[in-house]
Amino acid sequence: MLQKIATVLIVGAALATAACNTVRGAARDVNSVANCTENAINGGNC
Incomplete structure (x- = not known):
């Protein structure tokens, strides 16, 4: 029983x-x- 509990x-x-x-x-x-989205909105690259 103890082994089953330990396994669980x-x-x-x-x-x-x-x-x-x-x-x-x-x-x-x-x-x-x-x-990436924020950089693209601000004119940058990802």
Whole structure:
């Protein structure tokens, strides 16, 4: 029983870490697009 609980906790922690990295990467992508758009509006390049 203890082994099953430990396995569930380890898998849950791994999934939480992967999700956090995915959200962080998505935020960087959105920020990059926003910066590019702002530069284009101001007459610059991406």
